[in-house]
Amino acid sequence: MPFEEKFHLRIPGPTPVPPRVQHAMNRPMIGHRSAECSRLVRQCSQRLQPVFGTRENVLIITGSGTSALEAAVSNTVAPGEEVVVAVTGAFGDRFAKIAGRFGAQVHRLDIPWGEACSPDALKSFLASRPRVKAVFLTHCETSTGVLNPVQDLATIIKEHTDALVIVDGVSSVGGVACEMDAWGIDIFVTGSQKALMLPPGLAFVAVSPRAWGVIRQTEGPRFYLDLQTYHEDLERETTPFTPGIAHLFGLEAVLDMIEEEGLENIFARHRLMMEMTRAGVRALGLPLLTEDAVASPTVTAVRGTENIDASALQKELRRIGAVVASGQQHLKGKIFRIGHMGYCDPLDVLTLLSALETALHRLGGTVRWGAAVGAAEEVWNRV
CATH class of the missing domain: 3.90.1150.10 (Aspartate Aminotransferase, domain 1)
Structure with a gap:
């Protein structure tokens, strides 16, 4: 050809990555503990808030979208604790597999692929599982092209359980309206390489105050993906580990484009x-x-x-x-x-x-x- x-x-x-973003990523490298890098981390976190529909700071992890899924599990669920995962496709299945790998007792609500999880189905499923600590949902199920009604599902969860509402927004955030605070979502995650127009390499996690309370009390092994460490370091305008600096340059350009449109x-x-x-x-x-x-x-x-x-x-x-x-x-x-x-x-x-x-x-x-x-x-x- x-x-x-x-x-x-x-x-x-x-x-595809916009030329403007590619150009930004070609800037000369800077130190990851420099004032310029701190400015990037602070401002990018704050400017991501409207994209998630939250007033909470958005944590920036150098890793794939799956790293954010794993962080959402490992920071909130200890071995033996019960969780529900609504599985509407391959990425709901991935959430269930991650939870199982960390020792959670996983209750799968399997929905035929190509269909969305209905509030009634979730309500019925939760009725016999009163000890569930977290419910994991997929906003856009990338494997099927389904957009799950996470606002309605979150309402059902809040009405019938004390469980955290944890949402995979990897192929929705930045392309679909997301209102984390208004919808009552406790943890919302996404990756850089979808609607946010960046190459793979960054993951983003927004956490509610209620979820922070659970995270602080949850014991389990985590190091690189310890969200408390990211939260504490963000207060100091930095990251716990070396960030993808070129990606931060690109993210700044992406946020310019989002705000302009x-x-x-x-x-x-x-x-x-x-x-x-x-x-x-x-x-x-x-x-x-x-x-x-x-x-x-x-x-x-x-x-x-x-x-x-x-x-x-x-x-x-x-x-x-x-x-x-x-x-x-x-x-x-x-x-x-x-x-x-x-x-x-x-x-x-x-x-x-x-x-x-x-x-x-x-x-x-x-x-x-x-x-x-x-x-x-x-x-x-x-x-």
Whole structure:
């Protein structure tokens, strides 16, 4: 393929990094205990607060999103304590596995993949488990493109238990409205490489005052991911270990971009891209995994057809120059996933849908040229 270095990255993470952010990350290195680094840590933590919907300081960890998931478990749950994990896909399953590895007694509320966890299902599940210490939820389940109603789920948890509400926001924070304080979420975590438009390498954790009380009383092994240490060091405008300084430079540029566009405009752009993508996919006769009511604004999962499987479409798209993600676990080969978050706009969606038309045609599908693009354009022009 000519221009092998040129392709359209439309996976649900890592997502494209804006040139402005790349340029910021190329700044000369500074000392990690310097006044300049302290300024970066302090200001980035404070400027992340509106993105999470919290007045609490946001802790910055040099690590993947999974490091934040592990920190959320290891700092709040001791071996033998009971937790509930709502599993709506691969990343809910990951939360359950992490909790099990740390010795928790894990109660899995397994939901069919492609569906959201309903408040009624969670209420019923919690009724027979009064000793649960924490409930783990996934906001956007990246493996299926489902957006779970965490606000409603958090309300159910608060009404019926004393459990902490701990939420994986790895593929939602920065692309979807998140109101940690108003929704009663105790720990909210995310990673840098999704809607926040950075390379992989940073994780972010916001913690409620109630959760800090639990963390201080929870015994268990932790060192690098000891949240109390990060909290104490943030008070001194630093981090307990050497941070990813280039990532902090990039984060500062990302926060500039977020503030310039405005969070409400960002959320509207992501909803628009979701609606355009879904309209275009439907126009090609391809089935969607999720119903509209639970669809995520950041990622869309598409099934293959009886004659053309999802993996074949994914491979053909890659040959054209459009990179989408495969399904995970039992959905591998049955779906492909389109990321539309972060440094992405309606023109990018049209490009991907045009490539999808071509891929479907090359694999023997019946295609009315321009159907997907036209359907998406109709959505775009209603705005």
